[in-house]
Amino acid sequence: MHSFDALAQQFAAYFNRPHFPQSPPSLYEPAAYILKLGGKRVRPVLCLMGNELFEEIHADAWSAATAVELFHNFTLIHDDIMDKAPLRRGKPTVHGLYGDSTALLAGDVVFVVAYEYLSKLSATNLPKILALFNKTAKEVCEGQQLDMDFEKETAVDFDAYINMITLKTSVVLAASLKMGAMIGGASERNQNLLYEFGKKLGLAFQVQDDYLDAFGDPKKFGKQVGGDIMVNKKTFLLLHTQQVASAAQKAELESLMAGNAPDKVEKVKALYKACGADGWAKELSQQWLTEALQHLDDIAVLSRRKEHLHNLATQLVQREF
Amino acid sequence: MHSFDALAQQFAAYFNRPHFPQSPPSLYEPAAYILKLGGKRVRPVLCLMGNELFEEIHADAWSAATAVELFHNFTLIHDDIMDKAPLRRGKPTVHGLYGDSTALLAGDVVFVVAYEYLSKLSATNLPKILALFNKTAKEVCEGQQLDMDFEKETAVDFDAYINMITLKTSVVLAASLKMGAMIGGASERNQNLLYEFGKKLGLAFQVQDDYLDAFGDPKKFGKQVGGDIMVNKKTFLLLHTQQVASAAQKAELESLMAGNAPDKVEKVKALYKACGADGWAKELSQQWLTEALQHLDDIAVLSRRKEHLHNLATQLVQREF
Numbered sequence: 001m002h003s004f005d006a007l008a009q010q011f012a013a014y015f016n017r018p019h020f021p022q023s024p025p026s027l028y029e030p031a032a033y034i035l036k037l038g039g040k041r042v043r044p045v046l047c048l049m050g051n052e053l054f055e056e057i058h059a060d061a062w063s064a065a066t067a068v069e070l071f072h073n074f075t076l077i078h079d080d081i082m083d084k085a086p087l088r089r090g091k092p093t094v095h096g097l098y099g100d101s102t103a104l105l106a107g108d109v110v111f112v113v114a115y116e117y118l119s120k121l122s123a124t125n126l127p128k129i130l131a132l133f134n135k136t137a138k139e140v141c142e143g144q145q146l147d148m149d150f151e152k153e154t155a156v157d158f159d160a161y162i163n164m165i166t167l168k169t170s171v172v173l174a175a176s177l178k179m180g181a182m183i184g185g186a187s188e189r190n191q192n193l194l195y196e197f198g199k200k201l202g203l204a205f206q207v208q209d210d211y212l213d214a215f216g217d218p219k220k221f222g223k224q225v226g227g228d229i230m231v232n233k234k235t236f237l238l239l240h241t242q243q244v245a246s247a248a249q250k251a252e253l254e255s256l257m258a259g260n261a262p263d264k265v266e267k268v269k270a271l272y273k274a275c276g277a278d279g280w281a282k283e284l285s286q287q288w289l290t291e292a293l294q295h296l297d298d299i300a301v302l303s304r305r306k307e308h309l310h311n312l313a314t315q316l317v318q319r320e321f
Numbered sequence: 322m323h324s325f326d327a328l329a330q331q332f333a334a335y336f337n338r339p340h341f342p343q344s345p346p347s348l349y350e351p352a353a354y355i356l357k358l359g360g361k362r363v364r365p366v367l368c369l370m371g372n373e374l375f376e377e378i379h380a381d382a383w384s385a386a387t388a389v390e391l392f393h394n395f396t397l398i399h400d401d402i403m404d405k406a407p408l409r410r411g412k413p414t415v416h417g418l419y420g421d422s423t424a425l426l427a428g429d430v431v432f433v434v435a436y437e438y439l440s441k442l443s444a445t446n447l448p449k450i451l452a453l454f455n456k457t458a459k460e461v462c463e464g465q466q467l468d469m470d471f472e473k474e475t476a477v478d479f480d481a482y483i484n485m486i487t488l489k490t491s492v493v494l495a496a497s498l499k500m501g502a503m504i505g506g507a508s509e510r511n512q513n514l515l516y517e518f519g520k521k522l523g524l525a526f527q528v529q530d531d532y533l534d535a536f537g538d539p540k541k542f543g544k545q546v547g548g549d550i551m552v553n554k555k556t557f558l559l560l561h562t563q564q565v566a567s568a569a570q571k572a573e574l575e576s577l578m579a580g581n582a583p584d585k586v587e588k589v590k591a592l593y594k595a596c597g598a599d600g601w602a603k604e605l606s607q608q609w610l611t612e613a614l615q616h617l618d619d620i621a622v623l624s625r626r627k628e629h630l631h632n633l634a635t636q637l638v639q640r641e642f
Contacts (some may be wrong), residue, residue, distance in 0.1 A: 021459075025467035078429065082422040101403040101469060104425060108399065109462040110448045112431070112455055119451045123444060130451075134433055138342075141430040145348035148422060200529065 371501020
């Protein structure tokens, strides 16, 4: 049994290899570039942990974990094109460096290489993992499209928003865990409980992400605080504030969002606080974490095997950076 | 045994079904739109013919054929974004109608649904077909990137150009045939011969395509003659002319390509003729057809089973539209 950090280190060593041919470099250098930007590698490690919850880590789990991480990077490349984002982890985005067309194509090829890793799975695991991978990939596309649809709307229904976040963020975490569980030989009931754990964890994680973007300690957070507020991103905090604000507060919020005043971040944060969005978000995130852990508890496997996942979930949601 | 036309009709009936969920329509309507634009469905029918060359058509061949046609449409959506093409088959392109971001995402999801059809393959066929599909998808990405690279160069090496066309166009035809052959239980030697047949056929097809774009009968061709010339597209005709032209002819060609004079198409065609590119192209296409048919001849299966593929190859290369 390994902790997240131990497996993250093992995965980093495993993943640090050439995933692409050398030629043509005009295609594969941009593809390799995104991987060099790093990341927490949460999804592949969840896949390994999902396997280890039930059984020693099987070679297939490494292939599935690699496929999941490549898939995640494919979505980052394409999302950054759609969002016209200049930076990713403080470095230029792929399209920023190589142009939209090459980035589009580099994203495509990273996606294909993800499927190449899947095609290495043993015959028993391949069909079911491929099916789950496809279902998840479709859902992520749906989530991204809904996110873009919502950007054009002024008010978004809360349930529709949760559905979008589930599709865009949660299902990949859930599917990574479930793939590991499948490879670990878990029963279908245990697989599904782990999937639900991942889904709730994803929601809790996203609320905490939104909270930190506004209220995180700049020294610990690492990113510019208020980034979401500056670009009027629809977050849990904004949605809640829009729901509970008085007419006067709503008017102030709209006028702040219509402009880019130097004190925009401070004033919107003050409105969030006045509407209790900060405390509400902390509670909501804690509630989803509790629900996630309940699913983990229900899995029929020795409690001590669950410790690392339990700790990880708590850390991810209660993190301050 | 069925002719191309008979199988094309059967495939059209089979393919004419909803391939996508209904929701969200903002994602799946654009995805469905490209399929409604139609097409000759050459690739899926080649897959069916590759199967029928050896054995009665297996259910898996329909899934593989559908995956191949969806893959082709995915590449069309993304290529049209990269080429900034306003029209496809005389209708607005997906990105022209729905915007670049949605088209990018719709392309992605069409690609995923192609893999969904592959995941339906029987356990014996899935691993090898998935591996060939992935290899081919990577090569097509490489071909598209090389094509974009070449656009920026004034002179392109002929062998490099053939390599690009092979990757961008031929390998999908070759792989479609080979997938069918795999499903039909062909020996590896026969599979590879059919693959080589498809590769040469793809080259012959592309030369004829370039020829028709310049010298086709406008009444039969259906597209505007000279489209390639107007946008300075690198074609077999242009490359050959650049190779054999005199210094004066080269200068004239360059000056024509630098502008958009009303008589540009006529003058470039005159240069092509003066350099013998028209006759050269006809010969080259015929030579590749001969090589393709040689591979078909070498396949160890009764000659009468090869008739329909033989006829199709001849028709595709000698077509006038």
